[in-house]
Amino acid sequence: MKALHLVVIVLITCIQTMAEKPNIILFVSDDHGLDALGxxxxxxxxxxxxxQLAADGVRFxxxxxxxxxxxxxxxVILTGKFGHATGSYGHVHDYHxxxxxxxxxSLPVMLSEAGYHTAQIGKYHVAPESVYKFDVRYKCDPRSTIEMAETVTPTIRQDKPFFLYFCPDDPHRGDPFTPDPWNAPNSFGNKSEPYPGETIVKYDPKDVIVPEFLPDxxxxxxxxxxxxxxISRIDQGLGKLLKILDDSGKTDNTVIIYISDNGIAFPGAKTTVYEPGIKLPCIVKDPRTDFQGLKNRSMISWVDLTPTILDFxxxxxxxxxxxGRSFLPILGKKNSKSWNTVxxxxxxxxxTMYYPMRVIREDNMKLIWNIAYGLKYPFASDLWAASTWQSVYxxxxxxxxxxxxxxxxFRPEFELYDLKSDPEESRNLADDPAYANQLETMKKKIQAFQIETNDPWQIIWGNKSNMQGTGVNL
Known part of the structure; x- marks a missing residue:
């Protein structure tokens, strides 16, 4: 009888412990740059x-x-490791x-083992599925963000703590990528008729803000x-998701993280390592804290997301x-001096787009190493066909x-920028004698980073043979 009583106590304790764990939603948009959020x-x-999410949480x-x-x-988002260390060198689909x-x-596997219900909807774009295994993978039109939110309702309403990986296709460029005529704008997934539940929000081209790196x-x-x-369609889907969460009584125990996978799908951003390509939105709302409307200037990276979510x-x-490392300890701080390098x-x-690059940004200084600098910079097929590029070309x-x-x-081997005085990365300081020491110091840090993360491209520094491999299957 005592043994049975002990088992009951243990079970109750386990249930209580799981109930205290927060639900976690990782909302990842597709090609949403820092340029287009209010x-x-x-x-x-x-x-x-x-x-509103930013007003209720922390905006990095x-x-x-x-x-x-x-x-x-x-x-990287789902492993906490750089792609060159995991074999994730580029696209997974089709012939790539x-x-x-x-x-x-991966993150979903570790969370599932810890008792979480893990669910995914929308863009997957990783492989193999055995590595990135979720308990549930929902099927839905990934352009219809409101419909996506409604589809995942069973996950939100179930009793176990959940991790929801919510990934719309928006605002990725829409198919077909090659317009007819050539100067027609890409649809970015928009249609003449609204998606289910959507209120179409249109914009006048004369009102948009053209970033400095793009032609006006x-x-x-x-x-x-x-x-x-x-993007306005994504926002409506986010609103629907938040309402379902609230109606289910889960708002007060659900951490929400909003990010994008990379920058805006225009030349000069996506596929580059210039700031518009890699500097992105990150909004974190933890309703269990009083961190509301905070702006955090600490430098964080997507390689930090998996350890942070596990920490949550x-x-x-x-x-x-x-x-990476968990940024949970510095979530409520405005700036952390120990988080100043990415x-x-x-x-x-x-x-077909081979152009390896390595980057260090340390405070306001940024070094880009164009490893294949002798090659012409390659275009993603959708960016080449874009009327924005074609109008110049x-x-x-x-x-x-x-x-x-x-x-x-055609890029030089090294690009060194002082982003405080040159936020647009227009003046390359790599050949400036006044920055010679800075250049050498940052080059050594890139080398150390490559060694630490087992980067095969470290072989380029002096053709080091230790990364060649034996070519023999044992």
Whole structure:
């Protein structure tokens, strides 16, 4: 009888412990840059639900993905490791076929083992499924964000603590990527008729804000207007998700993180390691705290997301397993001096887009190492076909935004920028004698980062043979 009583106590304790664990929603939009949220300073875009999330939580102003390419970035988000260490070098779908090593243990697997119900909806774009295994994978139109929110209602209403990986396709460019005629704007997933439950929000091209890195042309403005419309659809889906959460009585115990996988899908951002490609929105709401409306300037990276989410969930894992670290301890701080450095690493986008780059940003100084600097910079197929690029290319324009077309296509081995005085990354200081010591110091830090993260591209420094491998299967 005593033994039975003890078992009951243990079961009750376990149930209580699980009930105290927070639910976690990781909302990952597709190609949403820092340029198009009201809470990040855009007065034109209508994002009331994102803005409210920021008002209720913490808005990071220096958050970075590690690779401005969808699949590569998502692998980092879900593993806490850089893609070059997991085999996630670029896109996974179709003929690209870059898959994560099967020895890697991902975030949903670790959370499932810790008692969480794990669910995924929308863009998956990682492989293999055995590594990125969720308890439930919902099927739904990934452009219909309101419908996505309604589809995941069973996960929100069930009793176990849940981790929901919510990934709309918006505002990724829509198919077909090649417009007809050539100067027609891409749809960014927008349709003439609303998606279920959607209120279409249209924007006048003359009202959009053209970032400095883009050309202020009619074609660009028309595409930005479509991009804005797609983001407003995401925002409505977020609002629906929050309402379902509230109606289910789960709001007060659900952590919500809103991010994007990489920057806006325009040349000069997506697939590059310039700031518009990798500096992204990150809003974190933890209703169990009083961190409301805070702006956090600490530098965080998507490689930090897995350890942070595990920390939220109370799951203890050896820190050495990850290349990132949990930013939960500094969530409520305005700035943490020990969080002043991030690294980025891009290898491929599509299989035919080989252009490896390594980056360190330390405070306001940023070094880009263009490993394949002898090659012409490659275009993603959708960005090449975009009317924004074609309007410059067909007219043989000298400039694309603030950067010369020639400088965009042919890059030096090293690019060094002082982002405090040059936020647009226009003045390369790598050949300036006054910055010679700074350059060498940051180059050594990139080398150390590569060694620490087992980066195969470290071989380029002096053709080191220790990364060659034996070529023998044992």
């Amino acid at each position: 809470c990040y300073g855009n007065p034109v875009i209508k994002t009331p639900n994102m803005d 102003t220096r958050a970075y993905c590690t690779s401005a390419s969808c699949a590569a970035s998502r692998s 076929h870059f898959s994560t090593f099967d020895t890697v243990k 042309t009619q074609e660009c403005r028309e595409e930005l207007a479509q991009y804005y419309q797609s 969930a109370g799951v203890t894992v050896e820190k050495s397993r990850f290349h 690294y980025a690493a891009h290898n491929f986008h599509e299989l 067909r007219n043989k324009g000298e400039y694309f935004g603030h950067r010369k077309v020639q400088d965009y296509l």
